[in-house]
Structure formats: structure tokens, C-alpha cells
Amino acid sequence: MATNSYLFVILANCTIKFIMKATSFTNSSLIHHRLYVYLLFFFSLGAFACQTSQGETKDKTNTDTSKTAQINKPVNEVATPLFVVTGYSRELANISQDSLSQLYCAGKVYVLAPAKAKADRFFKCTNGKTLPDLKAFAKLAKNALMVTDIDHLIAQYKALNVNGTSFFEAPTKYPLIDQSEGSTPFDYAKKVTKFTLTGVTAITRNTGLAADAKGPDFLIEKVKHHFQNSDLVHISNEVSFDPKCVYIKYDPRYKFCTKERDFKTLIDLNTDIVELTGNHNKDFGSTPYKLTYDWYKKNGMKTFGGGLNEQQANTPLIIDLKDGKKMAFIGYNQACPIGECAQGTTKSGANRYNREKARKLLQDLKQNKKIDIVFASVQFTEVDSYKPHSKQIKISYDLLNFGADVVYGSQAHQVQEIEFYKGKPLFHGLGNFLFDQIHRVGVRRGYFLHHYIYGGKVVQSVPVYTWISNERRPVIATKAQADAIKKLIFPDRLIYKW
Incomplete structure (x- = not known):
């Protein structure tokens, strides 16, 4: 765009100078004829410059939009294992994913506040039975269940198997993994x-x-x-x-x-x-x-x-x-x-x-x-x-x-x-x-x-x-x-x- 504008300015200046000379050294009819021709040439160049500028602006807009999209692209998340936990004195050791999903969406299990967003996304519903911290579950654990994530999992609460699978024995087969599109798998072997x-x-x-x-x-x-x-x-x-x-x-x-x-x-x-x-x-x-x-x-x-x-x-x-x-x-x-x-x-x-x-x-x-x-x-x-x-x-x-x-x-x-x-x-x-x-x-x-x-x-x-x-x-x-x-x-x- 800058090059085209520069050429346009040079041509315009030359045209104006030529018109001025024509005004000084020609008769009236010839002047009017030539003035018409050069004015037409002048406006044609202007239209060309505008079209070029608009096209380049459009290209720039597309480029800027592309860059903005790249900047706003979500950071590549790491998949997060989720767990359902209870107390150690309970006989319960396993739960099916379907049963857990129904209980979660019905608000019949607790969810830890820091893990709630991921749990809601995984189960595709909103659970309103939220606990603020791990301490709050201590007196409830004997008879209740709570959903949490691996970042807020502690030894005090027993993690249940899901569909008969333990995350710690078979992490690749464990079903409760919150993994959004494009996220990096959880690297059990290194973590x-x-x-x-x-x-x-x-x-x-x-x-x-x-x-x-x-x-x-x-x-x-x-x-x-x-x-x-x-x-x-x-x-x-x-x-x-x-x-x-x-x-x-x-x-x-x-x-x-x-x-x-x-x-x-x-x-x-x-x-x-x-x-x-x-x-x-x-x-x-x-x-x-x-x-x-x-x-x-x-x-x-x-x-x-x-x-x-x-x-x-x-x-x-x-x-x-x-x-x-x-x-x-x-x-x-x-x-x-x-x-x-x-x-x-x-x-x-x-x-x-x-x-x-x-x-x-x-x-x-x-x-x-x-x-x-x-x-x-x-x-x-x-x-x-x-x-x-x-x-x-x-x-x-x-x-x-x-x-x-x-x-x-x-x-x-x-x-x-x-x-x-x-x-x-x-x-x-x-x-x-x-x-x-x-x-x-x-x-x-x-x-x-x-x-x-x-x-x-x-x-x-x-x-x-x-x-x-x-x-x-x-x-x-x-x-x-x-x-x-x-x-x-x-x-x-x-x-x-x-």
C-alpha cells in the first residue's frame, strides 16, 4: 500500500504541473480539452489507489484477526483425573460411572469446590452440593461420597474404583478423566x-x-x-x-x-x-x-x-x-x-x-x-x-x-x-x-x-x-x-x- 500511494503522489504532482503549463502556453479551447483529459487521468489514478488501499486494508484485517485468534486460543490444558471418595470404614469399594453420574447430577454426592468446574464439565450438569475444603468432608465421609480431583486428593479419604478399575492400578483404563479437546493426556508414569x-x-x-x-x-x-x-x-x-x-x-x-x-x-x-x-x-x-x-x-x-x-x-x-x-x-x-x-x-x-x-x-x-x-x-x-x-x-x-x-x-x-x-x-x-x-x-x-x-x-x-x-x-x-x-x-x- 505504501508504494502505490507514493507513485500516486508523484503522478498527481506531475499532472498538476502539466496543467499549469498548459494554462500558460495554450489557447483556451486547447486548454479546456487537455484539462479535461488530465483531470480524468488524475481521478482514475485516485480510484486505483483507493481500491489498492482497500484491498490491502482487508488483507491486513484478515492478518490481524488471525493473529488475535492465535493469541486468544485456549492454553493447552492437561487432562485431570477425577475421583469419588469416601471413608475407610465403609465396605463400598467400587461404583459404576453411570450410577455416579446420576448421583452427581441429582445432587446426592458432594463435590469439592476447587474441583467443581471440571466435575460439572465432565458430568455435563451442575452440582449444587459443594464443600469448601477437604476438612469439611471429614465428619461426612462415613456415610457420604465426594467428587474431587487429583490435585485435591488426600490419603484420609478412600478413592473408589470406577467400573471396577483403579486409577492407580490401570490409569489408561480409568474412566473419570476430565479431558477437553486438544488437552494433553495425564502422564501417570512421570507424575x-x-x-x-x-x-x-x-x-x-x-x-x-x-x-x-x-x-x-x-x-x-x-x-x-x-x-x-x-x-x-x-x-x-x-x-x-x-x-x-x-x-x-x-x-x-x-x-x-x-x-x-x-x-x-x-x-x-x-x-x-x-x-x-x-x-x-x-x-x-x-x-x-x-x-x-x-x-x-x-x-x-x-x-x-x-x-x-x-x-x-x-x-x-x-x-x-x-x-x-x-x-x-x-x-x-x-x-x-x-x-x-x-x-x-x-x-x-x-x-x-x-x-x-x-x-x-x-x-x-x-x-x-x-x-x-x-x-x-x-x-x-x-x-x-x-x-x-x-x-x-x-x-x-x-x-x-x-x-x-x-x-x-x-x-x-x-x-x-x-x-x-x-x-x-x-x-x-x-x-x-x-x-x-x-x-x-x-x-x-x-x-x-x-x-x-x-x-x-x-x-x-x-x-x-x-x-x-x-x-x-x-x-x-x-x-x-x-x-x-x-x-x-x-x-x-x-x-x-x-
């Missing part, structure tokens, strides 16, 4: 970390004799498949191996040891993290402890809650999660009843609990090191009860108040209650995982946990219930056995509060 946490492991006495008779593979044969797709596996091992170890049946004077051969079970369970808060790791002294500690390192297993000296025992284990967030583990022994704790620069063992020491460590992890999630473990003094003792509760609350995100007791041979404290999970005791006790029902019951971690928090903790069989090994609990455990560890007074 969700599966961490498996277990109870007491002590391969000794009769469990060791079972390994002598049938090999170490026999010990984990019935549970091994649950550990094959975990990203991280934790074992709280309470016994060191000794080259001179001999297994015997129960004897109150017997000190605990393991044969190195039987540590193959830790490898086969894909163990990544070994907790050293236990009471019996130094039953045979410092040499077996050091041999075992070196074995862990040689086999790529990281440790926490114990070490070769006091400082090392108190050093947290920090791990990078799949989404780039950071998770830390700290561990303690409450009482060190048989002198098993580390001291000074030369004595190895477990990390002795001290309230102020724990407070400072958690403060450093959260405020200075910016750790997203901290698991805190304590080997409490043992009690044969499904309920935790008062000192145990006090220490656990302290750790949660100091900044821990999950607290669990690693001491419990008898499974203990689960509690949610200010929205944080507190597992008072997971029971025996790999130990020989079968003399009463309480010590045969146990569970391990699949923690699913997303966005720097535990969004679900799924228990798998176990039973120590007559063959002195863990097996998956029957439905009746699992139901009995659930009734004991999920009391209403502890799970429907905030």
Missing part, C-alpha cells in the same frame, strides 16, 4: 510415585528354619507379586547377618541373627530403602552390624534411622521422586532398651529419639532444604495392644506438628490403629511383615501400604492385609481375616476427625 511401606522384618528363629528347609524364596512366595511394580520399597529390618548364625526354635535367651543367604529376600522384593531403627540389629555386636550395613550399600539399598555413628544415624535420607519433588525419611528408637543406639563418633546403632533433636531436623528439612514430603518413623516401646500407648501418641503428634507429613510406628508386632491428625496419616503400627510369631492372633495380623505420591503429597495409602501362616511366612489375608483387621485399625473416632 505418580508408588512407594511400598512394610512392617517388622526379622528373618530369624522359625522363619530362618523355614528358609533352611525350603530356601529363602519360600518366605516371600505369597506376597512377592505385590512388590514388582513399586517405584520404591521399604523394609524395616531388625536383624543383622552373622557368618556364624544358627537358627533355632523359640528360646527367650536366643539372640537374633540372620544368614546372609536369606538377605536374598530383600533383593527379590526390590528393596530400595532399609530402616535401621530396630532393637536387634546389634544383638551380635558391631561387626555383624558393619558387615550388614556394607551389604546394603553394595546392593544399592539406602538406609536411615541408624548408622555407623551418632551423626550418621540422625542423617535423613532424601530421595528424588518421579515428578522432581523431594521426599525424606527420618527414623528414631524411642528407648534403646538393650543398648542398641548409636553414640558419639564410634558406636554404631539406631538413632535415639530426642524431642528437640527431631524438631530441629524437621524444621531444617522443611524450611531450609524445602523437602516436599517427610516420612517419620519411630521404634516405640512395644505394647501388646491394638491401641497405641500415651507416650507413643504424644511423640507422633509432636512429629506431625513439627512438620512430618506421615508418621508410622515401626515397632509393632501387633497391628495397631490408624489415625488422621490434621489431615495427615498416622499409622501407629503395621504389625509383623516377615517374622515367625504365631502364638496369638494379634501378632499374626498385619498389613503393608502402597503409598501413591503426587505433587509432593501422599494422595492415597492403600493397605494390603497379611497373615503369618503356620509355615512362618506372610500370606495375603483372606477376606474374613482382612475384614477383622479393618475393624480393628479403622476406628471411627480416629478416622472421621481433622
